[in-house]
Amino acid sequence: xxxxxxxxxxxxxxxxxxxxxxxxxxxxxxxxxxxxxxxxxxxxxxxxxxxxxxxxxxxxxxxxxxxxxxxxxxxxxxxxxxxxxxxxxxxxxxxxxxxxxxxxxxxxxxxxxxxxxxxxxxxxxxxxxxxxxxxxxxxxxxxxxxxxxxxxxxxxxxxxxxxxxxxxxxxxxxxxxxxxxxxxxxxxxxxx
Amino acid sequence: xxxxxxxxxxxxxxxxxxxxxxxxxxxxxxxxxxxxxxxxxxxxxxxxxxxxxxxxxxxxxxxxxxxxxxxxxxxxxxxxxxxxxxxxxxxxxxxxxxxxxxxxxxxxxxxxxxxxxxxxxxxxxxxxxxxxxxxxxxxxxxxxxxxxxxxxxxxxxxxxxxxxxxxxxxxxxxxxxxxxxxxxxxxxxxxx
Numbered sequence: 001x002x003x004x005x006x007x008x009x010x011x012x013x014x015x016x017x018x019x020x021x022x023x024x025x026x027x028x029x030x031x032x033x034x035x036x037x038x039x040x041x042x043x044x045x046x047x048x049x050x051x052x053x054x055x056x057x058x059x060x061x062x063x064x065x066x067x068x069x070x071x072x073x074x075x076x077x078x079x080x081x082x083x084x085x086x087x088x089x090x091x092x093x094x095x096x097x098x099x100x101x102x103x104x105x106x107x108x109x110x111x112x113x114x115x116x117x118x119x120x121x122x123x124x125x126x127x128x129x130x131x132x133x134x135x136x137x138x139x140x141x142x143x144x145x146x147x148x149x150x151x152x153x154x155x156x157x158x159x160x161x162x163x164x165x166x167x168x169x170x171x172x173x174x175x176x177x178x179x180x181x182x183x184x185x186x187x188x189x190x191x192x
Numbered sequence: 193x194x195x196x197x198x199x200x201x202x203x204x205x206x207x208x209x210x211x212x213x214x215x216x217x218x219x220x221x222x223x224x225x226x227x228x229x230x231x232x233x234x235x236x237x238x239x240x241x242x243x244x245x246x247x248x249x250x251x252x253x254x255x256x257x258x259x260x261x262x263x264x265x266x267x268x269x270x271x272x273x274x275x276x277x278x279x280x281x282x283x284x285x286x287x288x289x290x291x292x293x294x295x296x297x298x299x300x301x302x303x304x305x306x307x308x309x310x311x312x313x314x315x316x317x318x319x320x321x322x323x324x325x326x327x328x329x330x331x332x333x334x335x336x337x338x339x340x341x342x343x344x345x346x347x348x349x350x351x352x353x354x355x356x357x358x359x360x361x362x363x364x365x366x367x368x369x370x371x372x373x374x375x376x377x378x379x380x381x382x383x384x
Contacts, residue, residue: 080378
């Protein structure tokens with residue numbers, strides 16, 4: 001039997017990220033779950049923000065933003081960035097910021113992975129401001145990158161990166177065990 | 193030191209879902225990671241598909257789709273839905289399908305959570321077809337729903353739902369431990 005839960009966006013767990021933007025020339029970060037991948041090739045990501053967010057103003061101003069992956073060690077700071085507004089608190093002071101190729105998208109040095117994004121489309125829908133960004137450059141901490149024999153740079157598995165996930169019952173989770181390989185598990189059922 | 197990884201959409205882990213659509217009146221499902229939340233109130237979700245996907249045609253036809261959360265038990269079937277196309281294989285036959293209020297968005301009975309969505313915006317961007325849907329109704333298996341004293345329906349924690357996550361090194365993961373509560377962890381750092 002199915003139970004109806006009403007108009008609820010139960011797509012989760014969602015990876016928690018710190019989205020960054022310069023606001024009046026100063027870095028600001030916000031804790032977001034409404035962020036995700038829209039395509040791999042080309043590399044497209046989106047963030048969805050309230051109109052009122054301080055970060056929204058910065059993205060509109062510069063047409064650039066960043067997406068930073070915090071680790072479970074950074075949980076308190078990450079959650080804090082979702083509690084207070086950049087209008088009241090200098091959230092840029094919480095982290096070491098660096099800039100990449102675009103010059104206006106602040107990136108967090110403590111995060112193992114950071115993406116520098118250029119807005120390719122922005123629109124509003126039902127009180128949300130959506131920004132779709134092309135990833136201009138992805139940065140990873142060298143501690144998490146190995147080079148394969150073929151010279152390809154390979155990033156560490158999630159069990160080492162230890163990102164934070166969020167569930168819609170307002171709970172943060174860590175990543176569990178590896179349970180399979182893409183485009184392999186299904187072959188047990190038939191032709192690929 | 194940071195290492196540059198190029199134009200890579202490293203936002204993960206992503207929750208793996210089975211997106212559903214009727215194509216020529218028959219249910220079809222595809223394994224997707226390019227899916228997420230765009231807003232909670234109103235409840236907005238999106239799916240990003242290749243133009244060529246069989247599912248894309250169905251969504252364009254009906255302007256409705258579903259998002260179903262598979263569990264780790266369903267890993268082989270779920271992965272299989274990303275390997276084969278609905279043009280070649282009747283993927284509707286893999287699951288028990290039910291329909292909700294919209295009548296044209298096929299929902300998977302075996303999934304603990306399914307969302308019935310109506311397209312509120314569709315557009316293409318860089319070879320991807322994006323559909324933003326309003327969640328018209330969320331369905332959960334009664335085994336995973338409890339009623340609180342106040343009569344509110346509460347869904348089971350992720351450790352019971354056991355969704356599948358995917359990392360961009362082509363690896364599936366399970367959910368780990370609960371590590372904190374939203375809007376609480378950050379209070380350790382100061383005012384909320």
